[in-house]
Amino acid sequence: MANIATILNICDDPKQLQFSSELLNAAGYIVIEAKDANKALTLCSQHIDLVIVHSQPRSLPPPCCKLASELTLGVPMLLLHGEEPVCLSCSDKAHTATLRWPCNSAALMSTLEQLLKQHAVPRSLPLGHTLKNNSVASPPQVQDHLSAFTYPEQPLELFKRAVESSANAVMISDSLIDTHPVLYVNPAFERITGYSAAEMIGQNGRLLLGNKLDQPELEVIRRILRNHGTGHSILQCFRKDGSPFANELFIAPLLDKQGKTSHYISIFNDVSERLRRETQLAQLATHDPLTGLANRALLNDRLARAITRSQRYGSIAAILLIDLDRFKNINDSLGHAAGDILLKLVATRLESLMRAGDTVARMGGDEFAIVTDLAAKEDAATVARKVLSTLSAPYTIEQAELFVTPSIGISFSPDDGMDADSLLRRADVALYQVKENGRNHFRFFAPEMNQRASRILEMESALRNALARNEFELYYQPKIDLFSGALVGAEALIRWQHPEMGQIQPIQFIPFAEESGMILPIGEWVLNEACKQAKKWHEKLPISVAVNLSALQFRQDNIVEIITAALQNAQLDGKYLELELTESVVVQNLDAAIVYLKRLKQLGVTLAMDDFGTGYSSLSYLKQFPFDTLKIDRSFIQNVITEPNDAMIAIAIINMAHSMRLNVVAEGVETESQMHFLHRQNCDQIQGYYFSKPLTAIAFDEFINKTRQHPFQNSSAENAPRSLLLVDDEQDILNALKRLFRRSGYLIFTATSAAEALELLGLNAIQVIISDQRMPHMNGSDFLGRVRELYPHTVRIMLSGYTELSALTDAINSAGIFKFLTKPWEDENLLDEVRHAFAYYDQRMNNNRKKSDN
Numbered sequence: 001m002a003n004i005a006t007i008l009n010i011c012d013d014p015k016q017l018q019f020s021s022e023l024l025n026a027a028g029y030i031v032i033e034a035k036d037a038n039k040a041l042t043l044c045s046q047h048i049d050l051v052i053v054h055s056q057p058r059s060l061p062p063p064c065c066k067l068a069s070e071l072t073l074g075v076p077m078l079l080l081h082g083e084e085p086v087c088l089s090c091s092d093k094a095h096t097a098t099l100r101w102p103c104n105s106a107a108l109m110s111t112l113e114q115l116l117k118q119h120a121v122p123r124s125l126p127l128g129h130t131l132k133n134n135s136v137a138s139p140p141q142v143q144d145h146l147s148a149f150t151y152p153e154q155p156l157e158l159f160k161r162a163v164e165s166s167a168n169a170v171m172i173s174d175s176l177i178d179t180h181p182v183l184y185v186n187p188a189f190e191r192i193t194g195y196s197a198a199e200m201i202g203q204n205g206r207l208l209l210g211n212k213l214d215q216p217e218l219e220v221i222r223r224i225l226r227n228h229g230t231g232h233s234i235l236q237c238f239r240k241d242g243s244p245f246a247n248e249l250f251i252a253p254l255l256d257k258q259g260k261t262s263h264y265i266s267i268f269n270d271v272s273e274r275l276r277r278e279t280q281l282a283q284l285a286t287h288d289p290l291t292g293l294a295n296r297a298l299l300n301d302r303l304a305r306a307i308t309r310s311q312r313y314g315s316i317a318a319i320l321l322i323d324l325d326r327f328k329n330i331n332d333s334l335g336h337a338a339g340d341i342l343l344k345l346v347a348t349r350l351e352s353l354m355r356a357g358d359t360v361a362r363m364g365g366d367e368f369a370i371v372t373d374l375a376a377k378e379d380a381a382t383v384a385r386k387v388l389s390t391l392s393a394p395y396t397i398e399q400a401e402l403f404v405t406p407s408i409g410i411s412f413s414p415d416d417g418m419d420a421d422s423l424l425r426r427a428d429v430a431l432y433q434v435k436e437n438g439r440n441h442f443r444f445f446a447p448e449m450n451q452r453a454s455r456i457l458e459m460e461s462a463l464r465n466a467l468a469r470n471e472f473e474l475y476y477q478p479k480i481d482l483f484s485g486a487l488v489g490a491e492a493l494i495r496w497q498h499p500e501m502g503q504i505q506p507i508q509f510i511p512f513a514e515e516s517g518m519i520l521p522i523g524e525w526v527l528n529e530a531c532k533q534a535k536k537w538h539e540k541l542p543i544s545v546a547v548n549l550s551a552l553q554f555r556q557d558n559i560v561e562i563i564t565a566a567l568q569n570a571q572l573d574g575k576y577l578e579l580e581l582t583e584s585v586v587v588q589n590l591d592a593a594i595v596y597l598k599r600l601k602q603l604g605v606t607l608a609m610d611d612f613g614t615g616y617s618s619l620s621y622l623k624q625f626p627f628d629t630l631k632i633d634r635s636f637i638q639n640v641i642t643e644p645n646d647a648m649i650a651i652a653i654i655n656m657a658h659s660m661r662l663n664v665v666a667e668g669v670e671t672e673s674q675m676h677f678l679h680r681q682n683c684d685q686i687q688g689y690y691f692s693k694p695l696t697a698i699a700f701d702e703f704i705n706k707t708r709q710h711p712f713q714n715s716s717a718e719n720a721p722r723s724l725l726l727v728d729d730e731q732d733i734l735n736a737l738k739r740l741f742r743r744s745g746y747l748i749f750t751a752t753s754a755a756e757a758l759e760l761l762g763l764n765a766i767q768v769i770i771s772d773q774r775m776p777h778m779n780g781s782d783f784l785g786r787v788r789e790l791y792p793h794t795v796r797i798m799l800s801g802y803t804e805l806s807a808l809t810d811a812i813n814s815a816g817i818f819k820f821l822t823k824p825w826e827d828e829n830l831l832d833e834v835r836h837a838f839a840y841y842d843q844r845m846n847n848n849r850k851k852s853d854n
Contacts, residue, residue, distance in 0.1 A: 006030040011054035028159035037063035055081040064090040076115040106255030171266040194240030208237040228261045246272045288362040291347035299361035303420040307413045317413040320370040321427040325439040327366035384442035407434040408442035475694035479687045484745025485712035489544040492530040523553045531570035546578040551585045574604025630657045634668025658839040682842040721747040727757045727771040754778035773800030795837040
């Protein structure tokens with residue numbers, strides 16, 4: 001060949017493509033690579049002397065057929081095939097040869113030379129000009145450049161330049177001498193290994209292996225040398241400075257003119273970084289990235305091996321499943337970064353307890369596991385006690401001392417199961433029992449636990465179908481105003497009527513509904529049903545309905561939209577829906593909670609903090625939220641007349657709520673004595689079995705009829721009526737106010753002038769006064785100022801359409817008013833303000849009595 005040939009090498013296997021191209025480069029050919037026929041056709045703007053196509057069994061049509069169908073001039077083609085049969089349609093063509101791969105390099109080079117001699121393509125034409133209709137045409141400037149290119153250099157010189165420019169290390173050694181001395185290394189070899197050419201010439205390539213001559217991969221290289229074949233392996237080698245590197249080595253024989261192996265060419269590269277990444281990926285596949293402990297997948301494997309050992313040697317395989325108690329509180333209060341630090345510290349402590357051969361794993365979240373081989377079951381109790389003691393010691397994170405306790409469930413093989421899945425499941429059942437019974441302990445699995453776990457699973461499964469089967473029903477517990485005896489509302493309480501298990505109480509299924517996420521569709525159903533029922537009752541009595549919101553419901557991004565839809569579907573005014581939330585629900589994310597609560601208030605709904613006193617009971621939290629009502633938990637009401645501490649807590653909550661202008665509802669009132677005590681402390685509303693147990697919607701209809709005809713009467717001897725004086729010179733205004741306050745049970749007096757009002761004050765014990773500002777003879781500011789001097793304990797409210805600044809200033813300065821309100825008024829707002837005024841009056845009188853007693 002007068003000039004070196006250019007070969008288009010097509011192969012979809014990257015390693016095979018790289019290896020074959022390096023052989024061709026070493027033989028002096030210019031190689032252009034393509035992974036398929038489509039890519040090859042885009043490269044045809046260059047001059048191509050020959051095409052090599054490696055067999056691609058999954059490619060239809062084969063790339064050789066695709067190229068052959070496009071070519072009109074005979075570009076020689078070499079088809080390399082493996083075990084699969086060669087493409088018959090292409091192999092019969094005159095300019096095509098076939099060869100089995102992998103093959104002897106001498107056979108490959110001989111076939112290439114023969115094809116190039118017999119089927120030479122005119123050098124002035126790039127391959128693009130051999131395609132039908134010039135389907136891939138090269139630009140004119142490229143054609144001119146290629147036509148003028150005459151390849152002035154001899155092949156040997158070009159080969160030398162190509163090898164010395166290669167990024168891969170090239171080493172040529174003599175095969176005829178037993179020691180296989182190195183004859184040539186290129187600059188890349190010097191760069192990668194640190195050895196100069198002068199230092200390597202005459203040495204054996206084993207110099208790079210250092211003392212690592214027992215590597216299993218070396219046997220691959222020895223076999224290649226014995227058989228004069230080709231192949232590759234990855235070896236651990238060492239640079240001149242002693243630093244190790246991973247050497248991916250490709251080796252092939254070079255043949256002399258007689259076809260005998262005279263030399264070996266070795267091509268290699270440093271793949272240390274690639275192997276490091278692969279090792280890192282393998283580590284991530286089997287280990288927890290946060291703690292470095294084994295993950296669930298590796299734990300399953302280690303547990304299966306432990307079970308096998310227990311069967312073979314008669315030992316006991318044990319798994320301890322460990323859960324950190326109330327870990328979520330740490331995440332919520334200190335943040336996830338602190339939580340991650342705590343998990344790492346826990347992992348370190350667990351590892352310090354383990355023997356060689358034991359496995360510690362992180363299962364996910366705050367759950368860990370230990371797999372260990374034991375001689376007796378009692379040894380597991382010893383391990384569990386060590387874990388309890390070690391993990392319960394304080395942790396210092398961000399200058400804060402934290403305490404966390406573990407709960408541990410334990411199962412054994414062979415007693416509790418013969419496979420990893422069974423042992424994990426039963427350890428989890430035992431762990432659940434610990435959680436239910438106070439936490440911070442350990443428990444072995446027992447068969448009766450399985451029965452209970454099966455019942456739980458059965459309940460969870462049934463729960464998913466309960467909505468579709470209409471098995472839920474709402475019950476309603478009445479709320480009674482303590483002073484008027486009027487029915488003012490109801491709390492909606494869900495019940496589950498299971499066809500086989502009977503009626504299931506909320507405490508039995510709500511926790512499972514929250515864990516499984518079923519609380520979301522169930523909660524939405526409760527909202528819609530309660531709103532519809534409240535609307536129906538409005539035909540008889542306009543009462544509000546209270547609905548509990550769970551933490552999961554409240555955290556929904558669209559909770560406001562869900563409640564809006566429920567109100568709209570029922571055509572219910574928002575003021576008749578009360579939403580009850582516990583303090584723990586709203587403090588989980590303060591900023592988001594404040595935004596959601598304010599949006600809910602814009603709908604007109606009222607907000608109640610449920611179970612107050614059982615959670616944080618934080619005033620700093622409470623003042624940030626727009627609540628309307630506090631509900632005292634039944635746990636304080638149960639012993640309120642026998643336990644001084646419970647009584648003091650109830651009194652404190654009532655006084656604090658009234659000072660913050662909040663209404664107070666006491667839950668769980670069951671006796672008349674409890675009701676009287678709460679009345680004396682000015683609690684606003686009560687609910688409980690003393691008035692009524694929760695009722696079905698139909699039974700609640702009858703309850704409404706009964707209370708309308710016979711309102712509840714407070715028989716307490718101390719139940720003096722609350723007296724309210726209304727003063728306005730317009731009779732229509734007085735009549736409207738009397739109608740509004742009649743349902744509240746107040747003793748109402750009316751006057752059309754200040755003089756008439758002062759006469760009534762002299763004859764009756766008046767507690768709260770509502771007065772107009774603009775009246776003949778004496779205006780409201782002067783009248784209330786005189787009342788302040790004569791009857792300082794009265795609570796004074798001004799209700800006026802006259803809102804000049806001077807009138808407001810006079811009312812505040814001279815009359816000492818409790819509230820300045822404007823006409824026209826909102827009924828609910830005015831009722832609320834008067835209720836607060838009476839609470840304020842009662843609180844002041846109680847304080848005065850206490851002072852006089854002292």
